[in-house]
Amino acid sequence: MILAGGQSVIPALNMRLNEPAVLVDINKVPGLGVIEEKGGVLRIGALCRHEQVRKSVDVSAHAPLLTKALAHVAHPAIRNRGTFGGSLCNADAAAELPACVLALGATLNVESAEGSRAIAAEDFFFGFFETALEEGEVLASIDLPVLGATGRHFFDEAARRRGDYALAGLAAAARVEGGRMIAPRFAFISCGDRPLLAGALGELVATRYPDAPAEDEIAEALARDLEPPEDAVTSSAARMRIATVLAARAIREFQQNGGRA
């Protein structure tokens, strides 16, 4: 088992939910903690701490969605230690960053003794805490296309307390070019067994642009892609309802001010 920031792994060890025979600490592996922009691609090292990413000027310039989303990730002391790559590999459907990389169309660069391969974000998240990583593979870095002048983004979530996992959340990105909305991607948090792209909603929004679909149309589109979980406090229906409200807000923002908030 790999130990990066440890903010999810160590609680499980402390509670004796997990007793790995071997724990490999990668924190001192050099070169995994770098953020750089090159040729229209923003590369974030897997070991970059959440606070490092949140405060990075490169990130706020080229992927401001992350800057916004990271303010919702847990609390400062957790963000000081937790890593960008660790959060993706943990693949918690309720976490912010997996949805963000889906919305941004990221590529995840994976290394192993056999070599390296690149996995598109939409192929990375498999299911409940499951990813495409094979035995012996380590996530090394994440590549994001930089947000150009035409790029739009939105992040919001409904949580009962600051830093909590969201009841539902939305990371969304799109480009508006020549009066058309191109490739809008709406990635939802806490709305399935993994972060989910709402493809039907994306199509609907692109087709209608510059008009916006009505709320019941949004709900109908979301029903095709989302399957929110239910727990003792919050029903699937409530999450769906909140997801719909967030989607409507995102679409409104994309239309009104181009979502460049």
Add this chain to the structure above:
Amino acid sequence: MTEAARFSPLDRPNSYVGRSVSRPNAAGLVRGRGRFVDDLTLPRMLHVAFVRSPHAHARITAIDTAEAAKMPGVVRVATIDDIRDYCSPWVGVLDHLKGIKSAPQPPLADGKVFSQGQPVVAIVAASRAQAEDAAELVDVSYEPLEPVTDPVAALEPDATVIHPELGDNLCFQRGIDAGEVDRAFAEAAHVVETTMRFNRHTGVTLEPRSILCDFDPSERALTLYMSVQCPHMSKNLFAKHLGLDENRVRVVCGDVGGSFGIKIHTYPDEMTAAALSVMLERPVKFVADRLESFVTDIHARDHDVSARMALDAEGRVSAIEMDDLTGIGSYSVYPRTSGIEANQVLNLTGGPYAHKNYRARARVVFQNKNDMCQYRGVGHPIAVAVGEHLMDKAARMTGLDAAEIRRRNFIPEDAYPYTAPSGAIYERQSHHACLEKLLEACDYKGLRRDQSAQRESGVYRGIGLASLVEITNPSPAFYGVGGARIASQDGCTLRLDPTGGVTLATGVTEQGQGTETIVAQVAATVIGIDVNDIRVITGDTDAVPYGGGTWASRGAGIGGEAAFQAGKALRWNILGVAATILQERAEALDIRDGCIVNAKDGMERMPLSELGRIVYFRGDTLPKDLAPELVVTRHYTQNQYPFCFTNAAHACHLEVDPATGLIRLLNYWVVEDCGTVINPKLVAEQTRGGVVQGLGAALFEECLYSGEGQLMNGSLAEYLLPMAGEMPDIFVDHVTTPTATSELGAKGVGEAGTAGAPAAVMNALNDALQPFGVEMTDMPFTPEKVLRALGRIGGGGED
């Protein structure tokens, strides 16, 4: 001038009463120099971990400890058969709660388990980690029995009886029928009714329950370093059930990391730890981890209430009727019982209002869940929420404003002392003054204007009021008359030291609320010395006078008065000695700033350090028959009323987002009357902390159980507590009505915040929801429930 008037704390020169003195013990805590139980390490100390029941109700068919016993570091693996001879079971009943019953509770499960988390096997090892390693290898076989979790079902005639020897699952019931309730409802101009649900929640002290037991076989003496509220009570209970001479049991309570009623009960794991120390003749430490805390620290509330209120045409309450059903887990908790909360709900509902006709019933029911018992506020949050919700409903029905209907119904100012139909006696209260001051503080009219304006733009804000009474300064009528050895009296010992400083030992305890500062302020004022020259000792049963400790908001009122009386006595003794030395009449002298002075002109005659020097080292210079006594002890029992009731008025301002169901707290105000305010900052901070616990209950906190009796959210990630980000600033102000039961005039303030906040939040929420025509009475108020109430998502389980 009478003695009482001369020593009135309010007009002494250099009085500390009414001043926000900083807490001396805080200085160490901020530097990491606290002394909590887990900070202590004793030579040859062992650690205990427990194998706990995963079942809510089951028969134990076999326990195999062989593998565990072989693990590294393990010293002993114990089941009930090993512990039985070292610790007897206990039964949580009180004589004055007529008919209350419970089963004998063993330290480790004896044949059956009755709730998830009940300790079954104890493992003692050199480290906690090793004990836990071994615990994983203990194999307990269970035959699951039907879990009884729903209190209504538990009372059905064919229900499984949890403790068959008790005959049924009803622990306790009580009824009140005062006046002519049926007639009042028949003749009412308006009747409002409701059903309400009060969530089960818990205390979540940040420092978990902790105990370090050190048995010395040479004297058969047991020292218990405990995080606890009532050291003398614990001393008695551990001695009794471990079969030790009570005089040889010492409880030492250092810093306590929060208690709130959690650390006042008898817990099987703590009893077992002590029994193991006796058995092994070595120190044994038990510190609950967070997961154990959630399943075993007492839980609170868990009430279902139906209630109605009758009013006349002018909106005056003529009658209240209520029925309360509460589930308390599988045992009535020892020694305070789990009947007290429901008893208080009955005693307190409708407390501030002058109605004559009252009928109420409480039923307290066993279930296969963790035990429920007294937690901060005990019954008050329920009683206040029921009364105040009915009052708001009545306001809406009659068209009166929420403040106005309360004004019309408060007990008239000239009616005190007043006996409520529940039997509660109020010495004097200030409901009108508190409410008016509150309305001014929160700019009630301004809030109402803002509310209307905001609604125009689709923003839904609500204002909720709650008036309340709170039980403080209890007399022996609370527990003593019921046969429990829980002291309602408390003592204070003062010793003038040769330096002129004073050592103060008191039976009330410090849990962070500032007791040590309060008693020092009172004693310093009455004696006439600098508060920094008083050193306070609490928590050590070998060193302090016998007392009750921390419960029922009694530290300032009872402990403060004992310090007051002791201070008076010491001062008089000092002046007697000074009079002899100075050849002066004692009445002509005073003590100010640590100096003997002339009472008349304040001229300095002799510092106390000089008096101390003479008394302690040069007794040869004093007259042979003087016998100076510079150590005094005084005790105080509040005996005039069963309790000294305080009162308060709360206001909550919040905003609901109907799209997401999220509730945002905007502001909160409290005006309270705890009598003489000894330390305004500490009173305000007790109030704020209490309010936030009530806000947690209303909005976040709930112990969620499955139908099978499994706690589903027993971690801090899933059990939501109020945090800094969501809490509002809380305005606190006072009205001062000193109690005449003591010279100090102080009443308690520990629980009023918790008592009022759930009601104020609920009323604010329902006020905000008025445009939608819906009401919510099922705490906590989650986004899910808000969306459901608004019809944004469908009813029932599935959408």
Add this chain to the structure above:
Amino acid sequence: MSRRAITLRVNGEEVTALVEPRLNLADFLRQEAELTGTHVGCEHGVCGACTVKVDGRAVRGCLMLAVQCEGAEIETVEGLAASAQGSELCEAFVEQNALQCGFCTPGMLITAAELLDDNPAPTREEVRDHLSGNYCRCTGYQAIVDAVMDVAAKREMS
């Protein structure tokens, strides 16, 4: 379990110890370094009581292993209180009664100190946000916010 030797600096003092790999930093500080000011409240990273600084950043002591701290510089509440900046914060906490039982206080102080390092003039809202991962059952938080604001105001004036 085989133990490993580690050497690190705690509050400026070098500490060498032989520890089990599973020992977390908070337990290491309490049991091996005998600095009991760092408190353990949940062991799953939520309560914030065990927060300490590792190489200048506030982290949860229960969510790092001691063996990961080889060569690191640790600051606990004892070290913070001994520094000029830290003692100013401690005094403000006492002055405002920003603690009752004191169990959360070490984590609150470390977290607040980090905030003031990064943002010397925070708003009340920013203070609440930064402290939102530190649980306090006693105070209701307002006095803690007041204390942090007091220190910020004082530093701005000087």
